Amino acid sequence: MELWYTEKQTKDFGITAKVKRSLHSEKTDYQQLDMLETDEWGNMLVLDGMVMTTQKDEFVYHEMVAHVPLFTHPNPKHVLVVGGGDGGVIREVLKHKQVETATLVEIDGKVIEYSKQYLPEIAGDLDDPRVTVKVADGFMHIAESKRAYDVIMVDSTEPVGPAANLFTKGFYSGISKALKDDGIFVAQTDNPWFKADLIQQVYKDVQEIFPVTRLYTANIPTYPSGLWTFTIGSKIHDPLKVKDQRFTEMETKYYTKDIHFASFALPKFVKDLTE
Amino acid sequence: MELWYTEKQTKDFGITAKVKRSLHSEKTDYQQLDMLETDEWGNMLVLDGMVMTTQKDEFVYHEMVAHVPLFTHPNPKHVLVVGGGDGGVIREVLKHKQVETATLVEIDGKVIEYSKQYLPEIAGDLDDPRVTVKVADGFMHIAESKRAYDVIMVDSTEPVGPAANLFTKGFYSGISKALKDDGIFVAQTDNPWFKADLIQQVYKDVQEIFPVTRLYTANIPTYPSGLWTFTIGSKIHDPLKVKDQRFTEMETKYYTKDIHFASFALPKFVKDLTE
CATH class of the missing domain: 2.30.140.10 (Spermidine synthase, tetramerisation domain)
Structure with missing residues (x-):
């Protein structure tokens, strides 16, 4: 069979x-x-x-969520990951030596438990001393945090089920308050082939709150259409203006300095969603 | 049902x-x-x-095969498409006003016939006066052509069945002879997730024949992994050194000047295949 x-x-x-x-x-x-x-x-x-996530292609998503905002920020010390119970984003965050604390707020403790058991090379760093794992509602955690983080990453499921309120303007507004004065956030925002409306709406909402709003893409073969988008909202720092010397050596399988910039070059039909 | x-x-x-x-x-x-x-x-x-090809996503492949080499060449007058019986690449080629002749050599006349019938918005330009359609073996046509073309595009199926000999070093050598002294060719070369060996081999073969060899990618959701590669072999002109003023206005849905350059920024694991 x-x-x-x-x-x-x-x-x-x-x-x-x-x-x-x-x-x-x-x-x-x-x-x-x-x-x-x-x-x-x-x-x-x-x-x-x-x-x-899968063992074979997980590196794309996790590297691209983490490194684009972390290399954009000049000195990211305190990082929050909302969702992301598999631990992959945390693993990439910890590659940045400046990071002093990495907080994971995952609503579903079972995701953490079974990721540790069956995806150890992804979840292994959740026990690192720099990491705090909270099993809690990310929306509430954001609402309670004030000027606490340099970088916030929203590694959520789709906007149905437990992650529905992570795609609202109220949430992005809360994120802005939870960030320090030069903070940056990134959220996964689905694919442009089947979810163009969602990307357009999120971009508009983020743009009304953050002075610097940018959309970038990566190829994730097990995700719908293979082309995934991420939306960045930043108070000051522009991912397109990162200086050469900011990029330090780092072992990666997808992300490179060239990919950092190239990922913001959008296919025409995707660019149109941001205009 | x-x-x-x-x-x-x-x-x-x-x-x-x-x-x-x-x-x-x-x-x-x-x-x-x-x-x-x-x-x-x-x-x-x-x-x-x-x-x-499909009606919904065909524009990606056809634009990316055609416009990257055509904008790289300063004055492409004579263009050959090997395979591509659906006519999509020809449609994009004809958007370039400098092109005087576009020759399609497709081995299977039935592909042309049924594309005209069921994919009219893709195949419609095969009747354009600048176009010559030959139902013939592309390998043989290349072998018989000497310094005839400015740009050659290999729009083949996978290296099994009728297209097997279009992925050989002998074929690339024939292409070099069929090109003028500043000619460029491009071939679709499958995806890096499942066909890394093929990409690596083609790149090596092309590099031994053409002074300028480059790999670029595009997102095609109905192709394996959603990430497709194209290999360019060029005698002189470098796609990474195209001057700003060479890019003329053109109606596209995927290709832009920014995408032209960004598509050569390769994910680390893909870049490794070229080194």
Whole structure:
């Protein structure tokens, strides 16, 4: 018997992956959590029927969420990750020596638990002494934080289920208050082929709050369309104006200094969403 | 009943698309040809079980094959497209006013016939007076051409079936002879997630023949991994050194001047394939 996991990324299109076995399946307090062992992608974390990360391609998302804002900020000491219970973004954040504290606020403790068990090379750094893990509502944590962080990264699921309020203007406004005076935030904002309206709306909302608003992309093969977007809101620092000497040597598999700048060059139909 | 077309892009991973109906299905002299009407992508041309183009995302591939080399060449008058029977690359080539002749050499006349019927907005310009359509073997046409073309574009299927000899060093050597003294060629060279070896081999082969060899990428959601590569071999002109004033206004949906340069910024794991 062959087992295949098929994800409908839209109602009419999807991906399908051969599965060796299901490692874990559970309805948590917040979502359906599945951990699959696949032939092509290694272990794969699926939340509410959507691929969150896989061992083979996880580096793209995690590097591109973390390094673009962290190299944009001249001296990021205090970093917050909202969501991101698999620990991949934290792993990349810790590659920056200036970072003194990295706080992870994940609503679903089960994501952390099963990532540690089945995605150890992604979640391994959650036990680092610089890291504080809070199992709590990211929206509430943001509302309670004032001028606390240099960089905030929103590593959420899609705007359905537990992450719905992480795509609202009220949330971005809270983020602005939770950031220091030269703070930067980044959020994953889905793909331009199937979710153009979402990207357009978020960009507009962020632009009304942050002086510097930028959209960038990366190729993530297990995400819908393979082209993912990230929206940056920044109070002062512009990711397009980072000086050469700011880029320090770092071991990566996707991110480079050239990719940093090139990722902001948008295909015409994507650029149109920001105008 | 729901009909879904599933393409195994590797033996363990693929895409699946809801199908309204099969418009045409035929075993031609060269390959299995299917034209599907899909819900997500519009009409879709499938050769030997691999998506070649769809109405919704075709612009990416066709623009990126055509405009990168054509804007790199200072004055492209005579252009050859090998393969590309759907006509999409020709449509983009004709947007360049300097082009006096555009020759299409497609081995399978059925691809042209059914593209004209079911993909009219892609194939429509094949009847333009500047265009010559030859139903013939591209490998042979190249072997018989000497200093004939300014730009050659290889818009082939994968290196199995009729296109196998279009991925050989002998072919690239023939292309060099078929090009004028400042000629440029580009070939589609698959994706870096599943076909790293192919990219590496082609790059090495092209580099041994052409002084300027470059790899660039584009996001094509219906192709494996969503990240497609193109390899350029050029005798003189460097796509990274195109002057600002060379870029003329042109209606596109993906290609822009910024994308031209940014597409050569490679993710680290892709860059490694060229070193």
